[in-house]
Amino acid sequence: MVTRWVGVGLAAAALSCGAGCDDGGGGGASGADAASSAPWADVVHPPAFDVDAAEKLSPRALLARLSLDLRGVRPTEAEVARVDADPGAIAAITDEMLASARFPDRVRDLYAQVLRTRVEDFPVSAELLGFEPEEQAAVFASIGEEPLQVIARVAAEDRPYTDLVTADWTMADERLALAWPVTYPAGATGWQVARYEDGRPMAGLLSENGVWWRYLSDGVNYGRGRANAVARIFLCADFLDRPVDFPRDIDLTDEAGIREAVRENTGCIGCHAGLDPLASYLAGFQYTEKTAAEMIVYHPEREPQWRGMTELAPGFYGAPGYSLRDLGRQVAADPRFVTCAVETAWELLLRRPPDFRDAGEVDALTRAREAFLAGGLTIRALFR
Secondary structure (H helix, E strand, C coil): CCCCCCCCCHHHHHHCCHHHCCCCCCCCCCHHHHHHCCHHHHCCCCCCCCCCCCCCCCHHHHHHHHHHHHCCCCCCHHHHHHHHHCHHHHHHHHHHHHCCCHHHHHHHHHHHHHHCCCCCCCCCCCCCCCCCHHHHHHHHHHHHHHHHHHHHHHHHCCCCCCHHHHCCCEEECHHHHHHCCECCCCCCCCCEEECECCCCCCECECCCHHHHCCCCCCCCCCCHHHHHHHHHHHHCCCHHHCCCCCCCCCCCCCHHHHHHHHHHCHHHHHHHHHHHHHHHCCHHHCCCCCCHHHHCCCCHHHHHHHHCCCCCCCEECCEECCCHHHHHHHHHHCHHHHHHHHHHHHHHHHCCCCCCCCHHHHHHHHHHHHHHHHCCCCHHHHHC
């Protein structure tokens, strides 16, 4: 069994990963309740694979790995000299890297892999948003960056991770200030704190155009794909990963038959009983046409339309709710939210998912989770 993990946080785990890890440069819950609910403590571990422990990296290699993970660049000559003189200096250098101005940008780039909002196309052209056609690439880049800039601010200012689903603010640059119904400081340029002015309930990323323009809903999906994105990103509970004994006699071209199946067929109910109430929270983002006037604003008058779409009231895995704010609070209070944050950061830093068959990794995850909670759910505490 591999027992090479040392330290507390995920950076320490990455440091101890040794030659077995990819050395490339790619890239709220109450404390007591959430800490006691870590799933790893109850995992029954089968015998680990019979492999030799991975060779540990040299101090220089460890320093390079840290710098690439936390700043996205290689270490400076001065940092290399410090480690050559004293390998124990890595701990202090780690703290300096976490305090670096590069760290929030690195977090933003890492989480782009999770949110997947950096895409080349959105449903409304730049011209329809009031820009010149040649500005489309820049406008679309700004749309995709909106949620990622929120994550960067949470990292930079040591705000709690729960802000991602509870904040009453967003981020906008001068392009989004023209396209979105948001406040923006007069005379400002670049990314600034902004607030939507169209009356939408604010729940962090759950309320942002930049998210829901990426995850669209068609006329018969009724937000289910969006609901799955919420479960995947914030709870690591992708409904598509569930094993399903799907009945083969359902006509997927028959909308009425599908509606009946998701309510009465046991092969469908297992997922839809949890998925559909999540989707019902998002009815205000249901669009009737792909125009700027239709898609830039939230539609509170459509919130009750779940009655004709999913036919299940808004709810969070059995707990009732009403608005997006309720959904954000429910996500933040779910113990899986903290657990998922740790597992996500682990995968981003080590470039692979955790191996729950390895007791050493389970222990490292548990200690990282405890450090995250003790550190006030800040991203620096998570990555340290």
